[in-house]
Amino acid sequence: MTPYEQGLAALRAAQYPVPVRSRGVIALLEENCTVCMVCARECPDWCIEIDSHKETLPPRTERGRPRVLHVLDRFAIDFALCMWCGICIEACPFDALFWSPELPPATRDPAELVHERAELRAWLATVPAPPALDPAAAPAKEQQDADRRSGPG
């Protein structure tokens, strides 16, 4: 290891104490991403690259119609360009993007600041839980749906 790499490793190992809601790095929940392209179009820095293709699903019922699905092939964020505005996270209509307080690791090569899908996915583990709802608030829509489905009848 060169001294530079030693320093880098020390930096990466250090648990730098940052507030939990810090804007560190952006995490991707692929399951929620519908490849709508909204984030790539809203990003003022043009740093989100998305590739996808179409797949046709056979009809579910005999008289049904085939459905076209967009399948994600590539999702990358260039943290060398990103300015941490959070617009992509705000704009995503499907809650597929989240702030993680972790910092993208320092590198010597700006190309390494392009985080591909797998890396963005891995940051999910570091995303803090959302703030609790107000005690008087109605349960979230998803919760209401789930309760209705699992409820009696």
Add this chain to the structure above:
Amino acid sequence: MTAATTAYGVVTVDVDRAEWPRAVTQARDEGFAFFDLLTAVDREGDGFDVVLRLWDPRRRTGLVLRTRCPRDDARVPTLLGVFAGAGWHERATAELFGIAFEGHVTTPLLLPASFEGHPLRKEFVLAARVAKRWPGAKEPGESDADLATPSRRRPQPPGVPPGWGERS
């Protein structure tokens, strides 16, 4: 004419540009003695806002002063006589917005001498916007290869004039 407004907990005082140094001197003498920053905002048809933030170190409170100049007469009196430290900010604002500070011969601060234009004006198109392909041009279900087929009208990136960056 001066008018004060409060938004998001920030008190902003709008000042006529003829009154600009006098109003800032008054604020300084009232305790807002720390010069924080000076910059501008491009209001397009309405001209430019020159924005100054001061801080009162004793009361620990800030104040924003703002003046406006028309686009075709983009000049504001300098604050060099009130805060010597304003010089640096006026130099940056002059080259980035193309606003003249009367009484201050601003020399370039951040941009190379050969640079043309004022990059923080709304009409300024960044060269990177031409050199780089817009990632949002792809439709859902498309990848880079699909962009090669010039089939139908593609969405245009905001803030880039039509035709810019199109290569045939």
